[in-house]
Amino acid sequence: MAAALAGFVLKQLASLAVDKASLLWNLKSDILKLQNTVSSIQAVLLDAEGQSGKNHQVQLWLQRLEAVLYDAEDLLDDFSTEVLRRKQMDGNVVANEVSLFCSESNQVAYGLEIANQIKLIQSKLEEIDQDRNQFYFQTFPVSDDKEWRETYSSIPDVVVGREEDKRKIIDMLLLSGYKEKVVVVPIIGIGGLGKTTLAQLIYNDDIIKTHFVCKVWVCVAENFDPKFLVKRILESITKKKVGDLALDTLKDLLHEQIKNKHILLVLDDVWNDDRGKWDRFKNLFASSAAEGIRIMVTTRSLNIAKLTATKLIVPHELQGLSEHESLLLFEKMAFGEGVEPSQRYVEIGKKILRKCYGVPLVVRTMGGLLSSKETESEWKAISEEQLLSLGREDSDILATLKLSYDNLPSNLKRCFAYSSLFPKDYKIDVKTLVQLWMAQGYITKSSQSSLLEDVGVEYFKNLLWRSFFQEVTKDDDGNMESCKMHDLMHDLAVAVAGEEIKCLSVDSTGSGSLLNVGDVNLERIRHISIDLQDRNRWWSDIAWEAPALLAKATRLRTLLILKNCSRGAELDRSCGRIFSEMTRLRVFGLGGAKIEISSFVFYKLKHLRYLDLSSNEMETLPNEMTRLVNLQVLDLNFCQRLWLLPVGLGKLSNLVYLDLYGCSDLSCIPAGIENLSLLREFPFFILAKAAADSSRETAACLGELKSLDNLNGRLVITNLEWVKDKSDAEAANLKEKSQLRTLELFWSPANNYNMAARRGCDHERSILEGLQPHPNLKRILMQFYGGSSIPTTSGWFSSLRNLVEIGLFYCGKLQSLPSLAPLVFLQALKLYGLDSLEHVQSETVASSSPSSNNDLQFLPSLESLSIEECRNLIGWSARDTEDKSPPLPRVSTLKIGGCPKMVSVPRFLVNFDEVELKDVSSELLGAFGASLVSPSAHPRFEQLSLECAKDFPQGSTLNLTSLVMLCISHCDDMTTLSPSILRHLSSLQELQIQYCKILELEDGDGDDVSPQQVLPSLRILTVRKVPKLVALPKWFQHSSNLQQLELYGCDNLKFLPNWLTELTALETLTLPYHGYISSRCRNSTGEDWPNISHIPNIEVDGKYVQQGGRYLGTFEEEEEEDSEEGGDIGGEEVEAEQQQQQQQQGASWHIQISRLSENCFARITCNLFEKCFLP
Incomplete structure (x- = not known):
C-alpha cells in the first residue's frame, strides 16, 4: 500500500x-x-x-x-x-x-x-x-500505472464442465421415494471450486423452476442462527422486511407461506457444525404442511456435509476441472471470446494450469491476470513465480490469488483492499463503491476530458475481469448495479488491508456490543465500517459504544454505516461533537440514523468528499455545510422531513452526485446550482411553488439546468405548473442532455392554491414543448399534465424512437395520444386516470401477420400493457376493426381496470404470463376473448384474474385452453360458472373463486358436457366467501389430479360429499374457521370424517387434525389424554426411558421432549426437579 x-x-x-x-x-x-x-x-x-x-x-x-x-x-x-x-x-x-x-x-x-x-x-x-x-533494497524504475488492454467489451459469464454434477444433484432433489419430509442434499468442496456457482446453475434450471413453486436462497456463512435464517427466508418469499418477532411467530408465518407447496431452499456456505442448531432449524420445516422440502447445502466441511445430509444421501463431493475444461476456461479469460491464441502462449498457460489443480477461481484469476500481460516474457515470469508450492488447501489458493493482487497496478490495489470494508457475501452497490474510491482519491483521470466516475467504472471492470469481484447484476439500461466478492477474495482483501481497514460487526445475539473491536489498532486504523448484521437492530444498540471507540481513532478517513442496516434510532448530541473532531474524514455515512444535525461543526470536516445522510429526519441543513468545497457526493435520499437546503449550495463546485429523491417536503432547489457543472446525478428538481413565496427569489429556475450537461440516469421535475412560459422551459435545454435515460415530468393536482398557475391546455402544452428531451431518452412519465394533447411539432414525440417505457398518470384533459407506431423498442405502456381519452390510437395501423418482419409489426417489443381508471375510454383505435388490427406479438402482462365504457382491445398473440381484468364491461370481456390469436399449437397463458366482472369472457373459452391459473374475485354481479365454460380450460391447474356474493357453481346437469371434460388438470382449488355455494359441484369428482382443496367462509355449505374419497391425489384439505363444516370434520367421530380421512393433511380451524397421514386428534382430545396420563406432554413425540445404572447416584432418567403444542406448558404442574444439581 x-x-x-x-x-x-x-x-x-x-x-x-x-x-x-x-x-x-x-x-x-x-x-x-x-x-x-x-x-x-x-x-x-x-x-x-x-x-x-x-x-x-x-x-x-x-x-x-x-x-x-x-x-x-x-x-x-x-x-x-x-x-x-x-x-x-x-x-x-x-x-x-x-x-x-x-x-x-x-x-x-x-x-x-x-x-x-x-x-x-x-x-x-x-x-x-x-x-x-x-x-539493502533494490531500486526499480517507477512507471505510471499504464492503461490495461481494453480488449473486451463485456465480462463473460463463463461456466465450464459442471453438467454431470448438475444432473446428479437435480436427480437427487426430484427423487420422490424419500421417507423424510425434509430432504437435505449437501455439496462439499474446497474454497473456489465452484460450489456456489453449481448451486446457482441448479437453482435457475428450468426443471427446478417448474417443480418447485417456492425457491429461496440464503447465504449463511458463520451466522447459523435459526431465528435469523427464518427471517431471511420469509423476507425472500414475501419480498418484505420482517420485524423482530419471536421464533414461534416466525415459524407460524413460515408455515403459512410454504403450506401446500414444493420448496427448494439453498443454504450457501454453511459453517455450523452444531447438531442441536441444525436439528432445531430442520424441525421448523418438518412440522409444516409443505408438500415437499428440499434443502441444498454448500459447505467446505465434510463433517458438516455428513451432519446435514439426509439418511442414504451421500454428499456430492465436487472435483476440480479436467485439464481440457481448465484450458477452455483459462483461454476465455486470458484471450477473450472468439480470439485464436498463439500456441506459445497456450503452452505457457498449460504449465501454469498444472499448478492450479482445476480450481475454477484460481484458473479464472490467473487467466484474468495474464490478460493484462502482453509479452511472452511477462507470461513466463508469472509461470516461474511461487506456484510450485500450490496445494489444494485454502491457504495455498489464497497465496496464488495474492500473486494476482501483486500484479495489479498500485491504484487498483488500493481499490481492492478498500473493498474489505464490506462483510462477506455483502451485496455491494457498484455505483457506491466507485463513489467511495473517488472520495479516497484512488481514481486518477486518464485525461482532462475524462470523468472520474467513468474511470472508476473501468477500474471496477478490470478487477471484475480478474475475478476480484463476481455475481454482477445489471439495471434495465445495462449498467452494472451490484456485485459480490468470493469469500476467498474477501479473505485476501482483509489480509492486504491489514490494520488500516476494518469492518466491525454488532453482536446479533442481543447484547448489541461491537465485535472484533480488539482487532482495531487505533493508531493505524484509517477506515471503519459498521455492519449491524441483523437488519432490524437499531443504531441505539451501539450508540453508547461506537462513538467512544471512534473518538480515539484520530486518523480515521472513513466511517461508514452500511446501507439499509441502521434504522432511525436517535443519537446523542455528543455524537455530533465527536464526529466533528474526525477532521481527516473523506467518507462519512450515517444513512438512517436520527442525528442532531445542529451538533455538527462542518467546517472542521474540510476533507470530506462523501456524505450520506439518507433516510434521516432533519428538517433543514445548515449553511455552514456549503464550506465543504471538496464534497463530491451528498446523499439526502428519502429525508422526508427536509424542507430547506442551504442557500449557498452552488458553492459545492466539486459535487458529482446530489440525491434528493424522496425528499417530499422540500420546497425548492436553491439558486446557484448552475455552478455545479460536474453534476452527473441530480434526480429530483423542485420548482418553487409560487411567486409569492419568500423562497422564490432564492430558488433555482429551470434555466439553471442548462449548464448541467453531464446529467445522466434519471431526472424528476416537479411543480411544472409554475413555469412562466415556453422560453423558461426551453432554457433547461433538456434536448442536449444525451445521457439522461429517464425523465419524469410532474405537475401538481389542480387545487385552490395553484389554480392561478393552471393557465389552460394550450399553456401547459407549450411548456411541454419547451421540455423536449434528447432522442436517447428511454423512459418518459408524466403526471397531472393539463394539456389536451402531446406535442408532435418539431419532432417532439416522433424523435423519441428509443423509448422503452411510457407512463401517463392522471392527465385528465388529455384527449389524444401521438401515433405509437414508430416506437419499435417500446416495452411498457401505462395509462392511468386519463378521463378525457376515448381511444389510445386515432389512426388505423396496417395489419401484418404474426410471422412478418418486426419492422412491419405494430409495437413489436411491447411486453406490458396497463390501462386503468380511464373512465371514458372506448377502445384501442377509433377506426380499426377486430379483424384488421395487427396483433401485438409480445405482450405477456395485460392489466385493464376501471374502464367501464371500453368495448374493444387490440389483438394479442397468446403469450401471457398474467392478465388482470377488473371492473370492465361484458362487451370488453367478449372482445378480449375474440382478440386472442394463437401463434402456434402451443400458446402460453399463465394467469388470468377477473375482478368486479359481470360475466366470464365466454367468447374467449376456445382461446383459453392454455390457461394455467384463474382467479375470480369480487365479482358481485357474476351469477353462474358452469361446466360449459370451464370445460375449455383443459390446462388449468389452479382455480381461485373468492368474495362473489351471488355466484353459483352449477352442477351442469342440463349441459351437454361430460364431467370428465371439466378441469382435468386442476391441482389447486380455493373457494372463499361464496355464500351461494350449497354443495360442491359433482364435476369436481372427476378432477383426479386435485391435490389441494381450501374452503373458507362458505356459510351455506353444510356437508362434504362422499365422492371426495375418489380423489386419491388429494393431499391437503384446509377448512379455516368454517363453522358448521368444521364441526363435521374436526375429529374422527365427525359425520364427514369418513369422506376425508384418506387425505394425508387436514387443517381445521387453523389446527392440523391429520398430518402426513397420521391422525393427531383435536385439542380437546389431547387435553383429555394429558389429564389421564401425565407422561404424555401435549405432543407428538414424548419418550421417557429409565436407565438404571449401578452407581452411587442411583437411578438416572433420560427424558426427551419434542414438538410440544403451542401452550402445553400452561397445563403442566411439575414438582419433579427438587433438590437436583445440574452437571
Missing part, C-alpha cells in the same frame, strides 16, 4: 508545485524538495513490499513510512482545499468568511504554517530514507 500512497502524494505535489498559490506563499522550493525525497523512497518500495511478508523489521519500516505519507497527503489536501476556496473568492462565488481568510495577514500566517508542516514531514521522511540503507 505504501507504493500506491507514495504515487498519490507525488501527483499532489506535482500539481501544487505549478499552482500560483504555492508561489504566493513561497512554498515552491519546499514542495520540490519533498517531491524529490518521496521519489527516492518510491524507487525501493516494490522490493520493500515484497520483503515485508518475511521480514518484520521491513514491515515496521513500511508502517512508519505509510504514517508519514498519510500525514503528507492530509497536509497537501488541506493546502489544495484552501487554494480552491481562494479561487472561489476570486470568482466572487464565496461568502465573507473566505474573504476574511484570504486577507493579507491571514495569507502570511497560513503560508508560514504550511511551510513549517512541510519541513516537519520532510524531516521525518529524510530519517526514514536514511534507515532504509540497513535493508
